[in-house]
Amino acid sequence: MSTFLGNFFRADTAAMDPLFYPPTSGGIPSESKLATYMNRHNVVTPTYGLSSGLSRLSLDSPISIKKAQVPSQSPEFIPSHINSSPSCYSPYNGNVITPPSVKSNTNITPILGNQATTTTVQSAGLMGMNGIATSSYSVTPIKGRSNSIHNDSPQSVGDTSPAINTPQTSPTPTTLPLGVHQENVGGTIYFYPTANHTSSQTSSVGSESVPQTTSSTLMYNHMGHVYPGPASNVINMKPKTLLSSAFFMPEEMRIEIQGRNEIANLIMENPENSNLPIEVDNYHSLYPLEPETLHPKLIQQSSTYKATNSSTGIKYCLRRLHGFRLQSTKCMTVVEMWKKLQHSNVVQLREVFTTKAFGDNSLVLVYDYHPGSQTLLAKYFTPTQESNGYTDPFPGEARPFSHKSNLQRTANGPLLPETTIWSIIMQLTSGLRAIHQASLACRALDPTKIIVTGKRVRFSFPGISDIVSYDPNTAVVNHYQQEDLTSLGKLVLALACRCLHSVHRDNVQTSIELVSRQYSSDLRNLIIYLLTSSTRRSVTDLMPMIGARFYTQLDALQSQCDMQEDELAKEMENGRLYRLLVKLGCINERPDFNLDATWSETGDRYMLKLFRDYLFHSVTEDGRPYLDQAHIVKCLNKLDAGVMEKVQLMSRDEQSVLIVSYAELKNCLENAFSELVAHAAS
Numbered sequence: 001m002s003t004f005l006g007n008f009f010r011a012d013t014a015a016m017d018p019l020f021y022p023p024t025s026g027g028i029p030s031e032s033k034l035a036t037y038m039n040r041h042n043v044v045t046p047t048y049g050l051s052s053g054l055s056r057l058s059l060d061s062p063i064s065i066k067k068a069q070v071p072s073q074s075p076e077f078i079p080s081h082i083n084s085s086p087s088c089y090s091p092y093n094g095n096v097i098t099p100p101s102v103k104s105n106t107n108i109t110p111i112l113g114n115q116a117t118t119t120t121v122q123s124a125g126l127m128g129m130n131g132i133a134t135s136s137y138s139v140t141p142i143k144g145r146s147n148s149i150h151n152d153s154p155q156s157v158g159d160t161s162p163a164i165n166t167p168q169t170s171p172t173p174t175t176l177p178l179g180v181h182q183e184n185v186g187g188t189i190y191f192y193p194t195a196n197h198t199s200s201q202t203s204s205v206g207s208e209s210v211p212q213t214t215s216s217t218l219m220y221n222h223m224g225h226v227y228p229g230p231a232s233n234v235i236n237m238k239p240k241t242l243l244s245s246a247f248f249m250p251e252e253m254r255i256e257i258q259g260r261n262e263i264a265n266l267i268m269e270n271p272e273n274s275n276l277p278i279e280v281d282n283y284h285s286l287y288p289l290e291p292e293t294l295h296p297k298l299i300q301q302s303s304t305y306k307a308t309n310s311s312t313g314i315k316y317c318l319r320r321l322h323g324f325r326l327q328s329t330k331c332m333t334v335v336e337m338w339k340k341l342q343h344s345n346v347v348q349l350r351e352v353f354t355t356k357a358f359g360d361n362s363l364v365l366v367y368d369y370h371p372g373s374q375t376l377l378a379k380y381f382t383p384t385q386e387s388n389g390y391t392d393p394f395p396g397e398a399r400p401f402s403h404k405s406n407l408q409r410t411a412n413g414p415l416l417p418e419t420t421i422w423s424i425i426m427q428l429t430s431g432l433r434a435i436h437q438a439s440l441a442c443r444a445l446d447p448t449k450i451i452v453t454g455k456r457v458r459f460s461f462p463g464i465s466d467i468v469s470y471d472p473n474t475a476v477v478n479h480y481q482q483e484d485l486t487s488l489g490k491l492v493l494a495l496a497c498r499c500l501h502s503v504h505r506d507n508v509q510t511s512i513e514l515v516s517r518q519y520s521s522d523l524r525n526l527i528i529y530l531l532t533s534s535t536r537r538s539v540t541d542l543m544p545m546i547g548a549r550f551y552t553q554l555d556a557l558q559s560q561c562d563m564q565e566d567e568l569a570k571e572m573e574n575g576r577l578y579r580l581l582v583k584l585g586c587i588n589e590r591p592d593f594n595l596d597a598t599w600s601e602t603g604d605r606y607m608l609k610l611f612r613d614y615l616f617h618s619v620t621e622d623g624r625p626y627l628d629q630a631h632i633v634k635c636l637n638k639l640d641a642g643v644m645e646k647v648q649l650m651s652r653d654e655q656s657v658l659i660v661s662y663a664e665l666k667n668c669l670e671n672a673f674s675e676l677v678a679h680a681a682s
């Protein structure tokens with residue numbers, strides 16, 4: 001009985017992904033044994049068709065292996081931790097197909113369970129594409145669908161699949177190239193490289209080049225990029241069991257990110273009913289970040305919106321100064337200085353423009369948008385339900401100790417842990433240091449002008465004071481910087497007492513006594529230093545008071561980075577597998593392509609369809625769905641890497657088994673998807 005194997009080689013390698021099969025003549029590397037083989041024998045190549053081979057190869061069971069010429073096999077994925085793992089999937093189990101590569105005389109009779117009768121075995125070339133010897137062989141967990149027989153195999157009787165051609169010429173080579181061993185197993189001819197002919201070459205995984213050494217070691221080297229599970233330093237940080245943290249993002253992190261996404265995606269339900277313009281300059285979808293309230297006492301009425309940039313789609317935070325007329329464009333030099341200031345504790349100013357879109361002369365400052373932010377006032381100075389009998393007569397209207405209001409608050413919950421206060425101090429002094437070093441001053445160091453996003457603290461709306469009350473005298477910046485430090489002292493005192501009253505001139509002494517009782521002397525000294533305005537102060541002088549706490553903060557941040565990086569590594573893998581699934585999904589079961597109703601069922605696509613079945617529709621020996629995510633992930637990874645390992649695919653009618661390498665499947669996938677992409681673009 002002849003074999004279609006030669007055809008398979010030729011036709012398939014010609015279309016191989018150049019990533020894996022660097023093109024030389026005819027797309028096959030010159031160093032490839034396959035190229036040598038093909039050059040020598042000049043095999044007539046019919047159209048690539050699986051059914052041709054299938055129809056010509058029919059093995060009577062049992063298939064006996066006469067001899068084996070390849071090294072030992074490596075098992076494919078063997079489910080180990082999933083409770084649905086069927087017993088028949090144990091490695092080297094007699095119930096699974098014994099690959100011809102196994103050195104034994106074992107019969108392949110029990111192929112795919114006891115239902116298999118006349119089974120056709122196709123090999124996609126055990127020599128492997130590109131001449132690489134694939135000494136490893138898959139023992140697949142797949143089990144026949146013993147209870148369901150589908151007649152959709154391409155070689156099934158009555159199959160009219162138009163794209164499958166029967167080869168007219170036997171492709172079986174008469175002379176084999178050096179180093180290639182040919183073996184007939186029950187009518188199927190397998191080609192093996194002999195052990196001393198495994199070549200060293202380069203293959204690619206994604207964009208990275210991975211040098212290949214020997215076939216047995218390269219198989220899993222191909223997949224070296226796969227997420228190896230969390231690092232031991234990270235797993236111990238997570239308050240989770242090993243298994244769940246290995247696969248899932250920490251719940252807290254997920255909720256936080258989802259919450260922020262939800263906030264960032266908020267849109268006005270009835271924008272036509274709001275009095276906001278549809279578009280302001282290059283921004284649209286304005287969404288107010290605070291209730292529209294008029295503060296008659298305020299010198300400068302302002303509003304804050306989230307908005308989307310029309311060109312980039314990126315969301316920004318717009319601060320609008322109502323009815324504002326710029327007295328002098330000279331302040332734009334300071335605006336430019338603010339725009340250049342980049343710091344993780346300062347909200348970045350992006351641009352400033354004037355607009356009449358709101359029906360007045362407004363000045364709009366565009367800042368980075370940090371969804372889910374709260375002002376320091378809202379987070380730490382909002383009265384709790386169980387306040388000490390005091391009820392705020394002006395809820396929502398209260399102003400902090402700043403220039404804007406005399407109303408102050410009391411009883412905002414328990415005192416903060418000292419570590420929280422130091423964390424805020426370190427972040428604020430870090431931001432303030434950058435501001436002062438840029439020859440700027442904050443000028444609005446106020447609990448409403450500091451935002452907290454998660455654990456991050458940032459100065460918000462920097463530069464507004466420089467525009468609203470522009471002072472052309474540059475020397476005055478020193479004065480403002482000193483004021484910043486006094487304001488910082490007040491803020492820290494208010495935080496420590498958790499009360500805005502505490503900074504009132506009459507209360508300062510008592511407040512400092514409270515700090516001395518409750519917190520460390522360092523914190524008290526820092527507050528006193530900042531509030532002593534008789535001497536010239538500098539933000540850098542605060543460093544000795546922060547002391548070793550700085551290292552604790554640095555350590556916490558780095559640990560957080562480690563954890564987030566690990567999550568990123570996991571998510572990166574998910575994205576990769578998702579893209580692969582998208583490709584498969586676009587191809588599998590496509591009802592029509594380019595007026596060809598059988599496109600997705602024939603040629604390369606047929607293998608992908610069977611692979612999809614193997615991935616998702618495998619069943620246990622007794623016909624139960626085999627649901628093992630590890631199996632799916634592992635197979636997808638092998639597909640993505642295009643490893644030379646073989647996988648057994650079975651037709652739905654259980655009459656045919658295709659043995660195909662992941663490299664070939666990858667090639668099929670890329671070709672089929674490229675066809676789709678090309679057609680979509682045409």
Ligand SMILES: Nc1ncnc2c1ncn2[C@@H]1O[C@H](COP(=O)(O)OP(=O)(O)OP(=O)(O)O)[C@@H](O)[C@H]1O
Pocket residue numbers: 289290302303304317347367368369370371372373374375377448449451460461
């Ligand atoms: N860059 C930003 N990104 C996201 N949200 C922000 C940003 N800056 C401020 N916010 C949020 O916008 C809302 C309004 O901020 P705003 O400074 O106007 O507060 P406010 O207490 O109303 O002060 P004011 O009385 O000066 O308007 C706050 O909830 C704040 O957390």
